[in-house]
Amino acid sequence: MRRFHWSLLLGLLLVALGIGIVFFQKPQSSPAETVTKVAPSIHLPRPKRTLRVSPSSPAFVINLPTISAPTPPPESQDSSENQEWVTSQVFEMERLAWFDDPESLSKILAELKSSAPEIREAALNATVNSGSRAAVPYLQKISAETQDAAQRKSIDEAIAYLNLPTLVESLDEDAYGKGKSAPPKLRLTPKTQH
Secondary structure, X not given: OHHHHHHHHHHHHHHHXXXXXXXXXXXXXXXXXXXXXXXXXXXXXXXXXXOOOOOOOOXXXXXXXXXXXXXXXXXXXXXXXXXXXXXXXXXXXXXXXXXXXXXXXXXXXHHHHOOOHHHHHHHHHHHHHHOOHHHHHHHHHHHHHOOOHHHHHHHHHHHHHHOOOOHHHHHHHHHHOOOOOOOOOOOOOOOOOO
């Protein structure tokens, strides 16, 4: 029983010491006061918004840089070599979708005009997976040139998907309201109590 009493007494002493440290320490300046001392007025810039391009807008790009021609298929269309080539091109489209650079996007967009429908479909999926809105004007141009109604529909769906606002844009729009060009100025000074 004696050991229990000493353990209980030691536990109570530690709790009292903890309470004493928490409540009786020297008041320190808050982080907001520290920021105010270092930089009295900081205005954080609003994140850049990406331009949504539509044919009716004045910013619509008419003279698009040329995209290279798609990779030509092997000579025999019905051979197993051709099927291997199609499979490798589909894999290449999936691989290129992971890179966020203009060269990869250019290679993907070039394959949208491929003679093999599997490669065109993989290139369209890769374009959507890349999430780059820079592809929208090219997709609009290819959609206008396409004779196949099913392919035009899938390209138009890809354009609509790429033009959807991102989560950051949606939150930004909710926070600052539609049409506002700048966020309210942030005030980092502590409120004084009167």
